[in-house]
Amino acid sequence: MKHFSLTAISFALFLVACGGDSSTSPSANTGDSQVSSSSEASTPASSTEESSDSKEIFSSSAISSSSSKENSSSSDEAKVFPANYNQETEILTDERDGEVYKTAKIGDQIWMGQNLRYLPTEFVDDCDLRWIDEEVEPDSLDTYGRGYSWIEATRISCNHMSEIISFGGEDYPLPFQGICPKGWHIPSLDEWKILIESTNQHLYKLLSTDWVKPGYSGTDEYGFNVLKPANGTHVQFIMLDNTGEKNKTMVFNDIGGSTLQMETVSSYKTVEHLYLRCLMD
Numbered sequence: 001m002k003h004f005s006l007t008a009i010s011f012a013l014f015l016v017a018c019g020g021d022s023s024t025s026p027s028a029n030t031g032d033s034q035v036s037s038s039s040e041a042s043t044p045a046s047s048t049e050e051s052s053d054s055k056e057i058f059s060s061s062a063i064s065s066s067s068s069k070e071n072s073s074s075s076d077e078a079k080v081f082p083a084n085y086n087q088e089t090e091i092l093t094d095e096r097d098g099e100v101y102k103t104a105k106i107g108d109q110i111w112m113g114q115n116l117r118y119l120p121t122e123f124v125d126d127c128d129l130r131w132i133d134e135e136v137e138p139d140s141l142d143t144y145g146r147g148y149s150w151i152e153a154t155r156i157s158c159n160h161m162s163e164i165i166s167f168g169g170e171d172y173p174l175p176f177q178g179i180c181p182k183g184w185h186i187p188s189l190d191e192w193k194i195l196i197e198s199t200n201q202h203l204y205k206l207l208s209t210d211w212v213k214p215g216y217s218g219t220d221e222y223g224f225n226v227l228k229p230a231n232g233t234h235v236q237f238i239m240l241d242n243t244g245e246k247n248k249t250m251v252f253n254d255i256g257g258s259t260l261q262m263e264t265v266s267s268y269k270t271v272e273h274l275y276l277r278c279l280m281d
Contacts, residue, residue: 082183
């Protein structure tokens with residue numbers, strides 16, 4: 001694996017849970033000190049976003065037993081769905097390779113409920129820092145998807161490795177497709193925040209039922225199905241932000257005890273083994 005340097009940048013969200021145990025934080029997180037705090041198992045979930053300029057705190061609502069489907073909006077009637085999405089089965093079929101994906105409707109957003117598996121047939125340039133996990137066993141590929149580097153997932157030339165990429169501008173308009181199927185795009189930090197708010201910040205509802213910890217368990221109530229990492233304590237997802245030689249990723253991080261922490265971390269654009277969940281335009 002290439003150089004892997006993570007610096008925690010923003011918010012940590014904590015679960016209401018039942019009990020506690022302890023484990024270590026991911027050893028890959030190095031560099032500047034990590035922003036984190038603890039949450040008692042009996043207290044409501046909360047989240048914090050912190051940067052060098054400002055700190056934003058997201059309050060949590062009480063746990064509700066109501067179904068996540070109530071977040072669905074009547075705006076579906078007016079929405080134009082991409083041709084590769086079956087509204088009845090809620091299945092995405094990637095026309096490029098025939099791969100099919102479950103999806104998750106959360107609030108007004110429709111996300112892939114599985115990690116992307118697409119292997120591009122062409123590369124943007126011959127940069128040797130570009131990375132994609134080409135050799136994956138079929139069972140592992142079906143379960144975990146394929147790993148990418150940020151620079152490969154965005155399909156941006158390595159000539160722009162140290163430049164600030166202004167997503168939403170003329171050169172990189174939003175929504176930004178990158179390596180996603182047509183009609184889908186790489187989610188931004190703001191779109192991740194919308195996802196979190198739509199779940200009332202109950203992160204365990206985004207986790208697969210394989211997450212069984214002394215302090216909390218995943219329920220996969222929304223069908224988002226974040227799988228427990230096969231090795232290690234954290235799962236990283238690619239997202240967009242305006243940045244120079246580094247980018248931000250969204251991390252689900254089991255920091256031990258009764259706490260699951262969700263945060264953005266800063267890493268180099270060439271960091272490997274990042275997963276991608278595309279979001280419908």
